[in-house]
Amino acid sequence: MSEHKPVPGHRADYRHFHAIQTRWMDNDVYGHVNNVVYYSWFDTAVNHYLVASGVLDIERSPVIGLVIETRCNYFASVAFPDQVDVGVRVAHVGRSSVRYEIGIFKEGEDSAAAQGHFVHVYVDRESRRPVDIPEAMRMALAAIAVG
Template structure:
């Protein structure tokens, strides 16, 4: 089954990431596990830079409960990638983020996937409602 690459226009926020020599594996391309760190980076960069998440003190934190990635084109050091993110489902305590990885300014994703955060109380680790300032920010990256 062929998977159609998503396009830049499908994503609302972007973050540039420089690949590193150590990202390449023995086969000469970025290892699959690195993509998941890029997914985490673009989401957390968005939340932190917009002031709705403090990784040391926020009373509510997001835990990843599901993740998936499709690899469509090879990425290798020294490529520069842009990770795009959109929110496609915003629940009471959970968020589904769609992420696309675009290399060297291309319009079609080299990789794409999703992950789901469940927001929990930092101390009890029990699900809790997404704080209103965070919810309002997440709504800004929901597709039209």
């Protein structure tokens, strides 16, 4: 079985950006940002977009997103004190799920240092059962959708 090799995307491929300053503690013993930090950036950028769009109140929204799938491919090293721009786009919206695609760009660079995706399933905060994505959220997602 052969898989195609992932290639880095470009800034123009993404609809929303969130700037993040790397921290000293993000570097690992190999001198670059550790892979687990990238997943934190994914989560931060997506949830920041939802909060800033007024469709997510972290403490009170009756519908919340839970990550059920994630992946990241790495193309270039990022290290403290780099600043990164996290690009976000929506690739698919279902009844209760969304596939977000994320690109990590070093400040001023057009080619992604890393890119990946995660899938949120939207659930009732109390029951944790899947629910339809609220209309206001669908509109916010459509604003950064591609394809």
